[in-house]
Amino acid sequence: MSKSKKTRIQHVLAVEAKKQLSPHMIRLVLGGPGFEAIEFKSVGESPATDQYIKLLFLPQSAAEAAQLPEGLDLSRPYDMDALREQLRTEQMPATRTYTIRHVDHENSQIWVDFVVHGEEGRAGVWAKNAQIGEQISFFGPGSGYAPRGEAEWHLLAGDEAALPAIASALESMAEDARGVAVVEVRDAAERQPLDVPAGMDLVWLHREADFSPETTMLAEYLEELAIPEGDVQVFVHGERAQMKRIRRMLVDQKGLERKAMSLSAYWANGRIEDQFQAEKRTPVGRIED
Numbered sequence: 038m039s040k041s042k043k044t045r046i047q048h049v050l051a052v053e054a055k056k057q058l059s060p061h062m063i064r065l066v067l068g069g070p071g072f073e074a075i076e077f078k079s080v081g082e083s084p085a086t087d088q089y090i091k092l093l094f095l096p097q098s099a100a101e102a103a104q105l106p107e108g109l110d111l112s113r114p115y116d117m118d119a120l121r122e123q124l125r126t127e128q129m130p131a132t133r134t135y136t137i138r139h140v141d142h143e144n145s146q147i148w149v150d151f152v153v154h155g156e157e158g159r160a161g162v163w164a165k166n167a168q169i170g171e172q173i174s175f176f177g178p179g180s181g182y183a184p185r186g187e188a189e190w191h192l193l194a195g196d197e198a199a200l201p202a203i204a205s206a207l208e209s210m211a212e213d214a215r216g217v218a219v220v221e222v223r224d225a226a227e228r229q230p231l232d233v234p235a236g237m238d239l240v241w242l243h244r245e246a247d248f249s250p251e252t253t254m255l256a257e258y259l260e261e262l263a264i265p266e267g268d269v270q271v272f273v274h275g276e277r278a279q280m281k282r283i284r285r286m287l288v289d290q291k292g293l294e295r296k297a298m299s300l301s302a303y304w305a306n307g308r309i310e311d312q313f314q315a316e317k318r319t320p321v322g323r324i325e326d
């Protein structure tokens with residue numbers, strides 16, 4: 038554990054197990070002595086179910102690594118101040134945001150489920166190739182959501198990237214919680230067994246293809262969904278263009294209040310996460326009009 042100038046604590050865990058959950062989803066079980074220093078988050082009295090961490094990735098390819106100064110200390114936790122002095126901005130560790138799918142206090146481990154979305158990018162590819170014992174650094178967790186016990190109806194929705202958070206939310210709900218969880222995945226092989234309260238309906242939507250900008254099935258399904266009046270709590274996350282459309286529809290057509298909704302983009306088609314995060318400060322990156 039180390040503290041940088043901004044007092045962000047950098048945690049270091051090791052890959053202790055690896056499990057192929059479905060053809061395009063890999064679980065890494067991360068653990069080790071660094072676990073004790075992690076401050077897990079709550080929302081009110083309840084453990085947050087959307088806790089997210091910022092994994093740090095240094096250049097991965099041999100070509101990129103060859104550009105790093107000789108003798109650079111890359112032991113973890115990274116000394117970010119020292120790295121900043123020696124590296125160009127684009128050489129600094131890139132961050133990738135991931136949900137803590139489950140905290141296993143007994144074994145001092147966290148589970149992180151990665152969508153493996155091809156050969157592009159850092160985190161998905163890293164997870165696919167990760168070796169037992171390999172270390173990873175991260176900041177966090179942050180959080181913002183836990184299902185409220187008193188909510189009359191829950192809407193949970195998202196694509197594969199939001200599936201870990203949706204699964205974690207469903208698991209934490211009381212058996213009499215009511216509502217719908219809608220998960221868009223590539224195809225039936227990507228479904229996972231989830232612990233769903235008796236009062237919640239679980240709907241899987243199959244694209245039957247990789248994600249493309251033309252993908253609109255989640256938005257279309259939600260447009261047709263009857264949402265009851267009353268105390269409705271919403272958790273919807275996924276690809277940015279989808280989220281913009283869904284947010285507009287939930288507010289303008291379904292009359293849901295902004296403050297009742299946890300709704301954000303988890304990624305943006307055609308953007309690496311660094312661009313996607315930077316664009317949040319520009320009109321294209323904003324979910325709200």
Ligand SMILES: Cc1cc2nc3c(=O)[nH]c(=O)nc-3n(C[C@H](O)[C@H](O)[C@H](O)COP(=O)(O)OP(=O)(O)OC[C@H]3O[C@@H](n4cnc5c(N)ncnc54)[C@H](O)[C@@H]3O)c2cc1C
Nearest residue numbers: 135136152154158159160161198303304306307308309310
């Ligand atoms: C709060 C939060 C929690 C998240 N939790 C999870 C999680 O638990 N599991 C998870 O897998 N993701 C999660 N994500 C999304 C994840 O951070 C992004 O998908 C990230 O871009 C993946 O990094 P990468 O290095 O693999 O790809 P990048 O280098 O960022 O992108 C490379 C290319 O892949 C495309 N791409 C990125 N993500 C996807 C995707 N999911 N499907 C198809 N194409 C993609 C990009 O558009 C880009 O063209 C979360 C995001 C946020 C903000």
